[in-house]
Every structure is written in C-alpha cells, then in structure tokens.
Amino acid sequence: MKARNLLAVSDLHVAYAENRRFVEGFRPGSEEDWLIVAGDVGERAEDIEWALTLLARRFAQVIWAPGNHELWTPQDDPIQLRGDSRYRYLVDMCRRLGVRTPEDPYLTWDGPGGPVTIAPLFLLYDYSFHAPGTATKAQSLALAYENGVVCTDEMLLHPDPYPSREEWCWARLEFTERRLAACDPDHPVILVNHYPLVREPTRVLRYPEFAQWCGTQRTADWHLKYRAAVVVYGHLHIPRTTWHDGVRFEEVSLGYPREWRRRGGTPRPARSIILAPELTS
16 A cells, blocks of 8 residues: 655646646545645636545545635636635635635644644735835836736736735734644644745746735745744746755646646646655654
8 A cells, every 4th residue: 555645736727628637637646645735726616616626536635725816706707706705605615525725723644744734824915025126016016017017816816805915915914823823833834825935936937026926025934933844835837846944845836738848748746745754853
C-alpha cells in the first residue's frame, strides 16, 4: 500500500477544456491522500462545484481556499451573488461536499511530516504592493491603467457589503488573525492562501503593476508569527519553490493551457507538501 501524501494545487481554471481534462484524469496515489486547492478552480459556480465534487470523491480530504476568480460575478453565471454573499454560497457548497474551507475548524495532518495544522486562509488584497515608482493606491492604479495592466477583478470582483476590496481584506485579516492566534502552539502550521503572504514572489512578474492585486503588506511576517512550516499559494501562475526567512513557500498553480504548454507541454501534477522532520521539530 502506498504511503499517504499531502498534495497541493491551485489555479485549475476548469473553464478551459484542456484543464478540465486534466482534472478529469487527476487521481491520488493513495486512497488516503489529502488535497489542498489554493483557489481559482473556475469562475462559474457550476464549474467550481463540478471540479470540487470530483476531487472530493477521489481524495480522503480536500481543503479549499478561494481565489479571486471564484469570487467574480460573471454575467453568464446563473448565480449572480456578489462579494461576501458569493463567498458564503461557495462555503456552503463546499460543506455539502465535505470540503474544508477558511470558515471551518482547521484540520491536523497526522501523516508523514505531521502533526501539522492546515490553515486555509481567505485574505484578499489591499493594493499595498504598489507598482514600482508609486507610493499610494491611487498612483499605483493610475499607472496600471495607463499601461493597460488591469486585473479583471476591477470589473467582476465586487466587495459587497464592504465599501471597497481593501476594507473587505482588512476585515478578513482581523478575523483570520484571531483564528491563527488560537492554534495549538505545539504544532507548526501550513498556511494556505491564494495570494503570496510576502511581496518577494511578485518581483518576477512580467508586468510589475499587477502586484497590487497579489496580496497585502500586512501579512509580511505571518510565516514567522504563526510558525509556518510551509506556505502554499497560487495566483501568480509561476509554479516554484522559494524560501523566505527559512520558511518554504510553494507556488502550486496549474495555470492556463498556454502557460503550462510553455513549461513542457503537459500539465504539472499537484505538488507534494510532505514535510521534512526537521521542519516540524
């Protein structure tokens, strides 16, 4: 019998036929494997439900953190909920499927590398990753619009009932900090967020103006403050491993077909997040 494994993937974007076929063929190596899904499964509620239903049937446990695409309200989606109401709809969907969300009690992985707490986060962004040469949100956004580098969130990700996306982000930060502070101090934590918790991974973006839609400066020390063994994220579509302050960061995105074709012609499988013993001691 194969050893159980903890896997992670993000940015499945199943609206693309090639990515949908990848998910259809994606199976665990063991019936006891767990899967972390760090956001951007899709845009339409029915596509998100299709993918998470399939994965929940195959993996012993699926843990989901939302990306920005799940929070869009596309005109062709029968579910026209906006902002927090859309997020709560997706949380209820996940609960029906047995998928854990940022609103549920954190689970403890007791397989290889454990015990470790897995904390899925929903934090958003607050435009504090300013574009180069700018010092304020207004300046940063103006430069992005001038250069034609504008995230679709500006049109489709609504913050209702919050006045702005950054105020929704700040509310999520306060809620999440209270939860993380209550975690068992004897266990290290795997922090799972759609966006990187530190700015450094965004330095390699082809269009640096896009960084302002990629996180918040307020989480810059969370990997240390909350005893992270690993940070799992996506969003950037640049799958790689980096280290920050001695903590391993895993960008686990599949990305769009044109992107994974450039990386070798076949979709990259989910990343193993098994922890070395020295990281959990």
